[in-house]
Amino acid sequence: MFGRSSKINEFRLWGLLFTLFGMGLMILGTAGIVFWGGSASRVFAAIFMVLGMIGMLVSVGIYFWAGMLSTSAVILNCPECGRHTKILGKTDRCMYCKTKLTLDPKQATDLDEDELEAIKPIKS
Structure with a gap:
C-alpha cells in the first residue's frame, strides 16, 4: 500500500x-x-x-x-497515461497510473528523445 x-x-x-x-x-x-x-x-x-x-x-x-x-509542485504530462500530474522532488509517481517519473534525465531509464521531451515541466 x-x-x-x-x-x-x-x-x-x-x-x-x-x-x-x-x-x-x-x-x-x-x-x-x-x-x-x-x-x-x-x-x-x-x-x-x-x-x-x-x-x-x-x-x-x-x-x-x-x-x-x-x-508548489511541478505539473507535467505523464508519458504513460497522458494526463497532467504533479511531481514533488526529482522523482515521484503519476497520481493516476502510478508510473515512475523523474525530472532528472540521468535517473531516467529506457527513454528515447521523444519521451524525454514529454516529461518536461509545463510552464504555467
Whole structure:
C-alpha cells in the first residue's frame, strides 16, 4: 500500500489515517460512558476525547502541509497515461497510473528523445 502512489497522495493518506484514528478514539471514549456509567467513565471519556482531538488536529496539519506542497509542485504530462500530474522532488509517481517519473534525465531509464521531451515541466 505505501510507496506505490505519488508523494502528495501518500501525505493525504496519512491525513486520512489520523482523522480515522482520532475519530475512533473519540468514539471509544463515548463508549466508556455508555457501557460503564458513573464518574470514572466521564474521566475515561474526557481523556479519550482529548487524545482524539489531538489526532484530528494532527490530520488537519498534515492536510494543510499536503495542500501547501501541492501548490508548489511541478505539473507535467505523464508519458504513460497522458494526463497532467504533479511531481514533488526529482522523482515521484503519476497520481493516476502510478508510473515512475523523474525530472532528472540521468535517473531516467529506457527513454528515447521523444519521451524525454514529454516529461518536461509545463510552464504555467
